[in-house]
Amino acid sequence: MKEFELINHYFKGRGIARRDVKVGIGDDCAIVTVPEKHQLAITTDTLVAGVHFFEDIPPRALGHRALAVNLSDLAAMGAEPTWISIGLTLPEVDMEWLEAFTEGMHEIAEYYNVQLIGGDTTQGPLTITICAKGIIPNDKALTRSGAKVGDWIYVTGELGDAALAIEARKRQIPLGDKQLKRLEEKLHFPTPRVAAGQVLRGMATACIDISDGLLADLQHILNKSAVGAIVNIEDVPVSAVMQQLQPEALRRELSLAYGDDYELLFTVNDSNKGAVEARLRQYGVEPVCIGQITASAGKLELLNEGEKCPLPRSGYQHF
Ligand code: ADP
Numbered sequence: 361m362k363e364f365e366l367i368n369h370y371f372k373g374r375g376i377a378r379r380d381v382k383v384g385i386g387d388d389c390a391i392v393t394v395p396e397k398h399q400l401a402i403t404t405d406t407l408v409a410g411v412h413f414f415e416d417i418p419p420r421a422l423g424h425r426a427l428a429v430n431l432s433d434l435a436a437m438g439a440e441p442t443w444i445s446i447g448l449t450l451p452e453v454d455m456e457w458l459e460a461f462t463e464g465m466h467e468i469a470e471y472y473n474v475q476l477i478g479g480d481t482t483q484g485p486l487t488i489t490i491c492a493k494g495i496i497p498n499d500k501a502l503t504r505s506g507a508k509v510g511d512w513i514y515v516t517g518e519l520g521d522a523a524l525a526i527e528a529r530k531r532q533i534p535l536g537d538k539q540l541k542r543l544e545e546k547l548h549f550p551t552p553r554v555a556a557g558q559v560l561r562g563m564a565t566a567c568i569d570i571s572d573g574l575l576a577d578l579q580h581i582l583n584k585s586a587v588g589a590i591v592n593i594e595d596v597p598v599s600a601v602m603q604q605l606q607p608e609a610l611r612r613e614l615s616l617a618y619g620d621d622y623e624l625l626f627t628v629n630d631s632n633k634g635a636v637e638a639r640l641r642q643y644g645v646e647p648v649c650i651g652q653i654t655a656s657a658g659k660l661e662l663l664n665e666g667e668k669c670p671l672p673r674s675g676y677q678h679f
């Protein structure tokens with residue numbers, strides 16, 4: 361199969377067609393219309409085989425995940441996802457693999473009303489780079505820099521299951537088949553908090569998605585906002601499987617200092633606390649308050665049942 365046949369078969373004309381796309385796949389550039397009084401949000405994430413995913417990941421899951429992690433960045437800024445492009449490097453043309461991969465990607469794109477508008481296809485070690493674009497009403501973007509002393513710190517869901525799925529393989533943590541399967545589902549098919557991000561526009565003071573671990577990502581908010589934080593670790597939500605995990609140090613490491621959850625971490629002024637909780641629940645998200653912003657710039661303190669406790673190993677870094 362030639363490059364153009366491949367593009368036509370697996371990418372062009374698949375998925376949804378948005379009215380704001382004037383030129384899609386097939387020309388030198390795509391042309392889109394940004395609605396009036398809106399700004400464009402743009403993000404890129406690369407997934408490299410063996411680094412960001414196990415080589416035996418089901419291709420449908422990979423297609424989903426590659427797009428989900430990009431949509432999660434848009435969600436963290438409060439953007440509405442609209443268009444994506446993909447840079448795909450393939451070792452070979454494996455039609456069965458491509459069918460499943462593109463199905464996984466088109467499925468989630470369709471769900472969030474996102475159109476694939478272009479890309480590039482090359483040969484080499486399996487690598488997927490997606491550039492996702494979204495729109496935000498002027499000056500309504502959520503950033504990392506707005507947290508204020510006294511704000512409450514929230515997460516949108518349970519942390520650590522994806523980490524446990526990865527580490528269960530690497531370190532041979534004994535888990536039942538059913539448990540392992542459920543954890544792998546969470547690793548392979550993360551749900552970007554797209555609706556929650558938009559709900560938080562104008563309500564959250566700062567927001568970030570948890571890709572490198574709760575503490576590492578909270579630290580980004582603290583640095584950018586020049587504030588500190590206290591986190592009550594017994595309040596950090598974890599799944600039933602995670603609750604049972606021993607030893608406690610491992611449980612802490614996976615839920616606090618490991619990425620891949622793609623929940624949102626955000627801060628809210630006390631006066632908006634009730635409203636934010638109520639609005640998110642309307643969208644099926646159960647926000648959990650895990651701590652509070654303090655005045656000690658850059659400093660993150662952990663409490664366990666009110667007692668100070670040390671920080672676990674910090675989040676994933678490539679270099
Ligand atoms: P050019 O050489 O002008 O950069 P290409 O031959 O790389 O264009 O691509 C032709 C068209 O197909 C372009 O519109 C490009 O955006 C699109 N395209 C290429 N690869 C992909 C892909 N994997 N997914 C979606 N669109 C793609």
Ligand code: MG
Pocket residue numbers: 387388
């Ligand atoms: Mg060209």
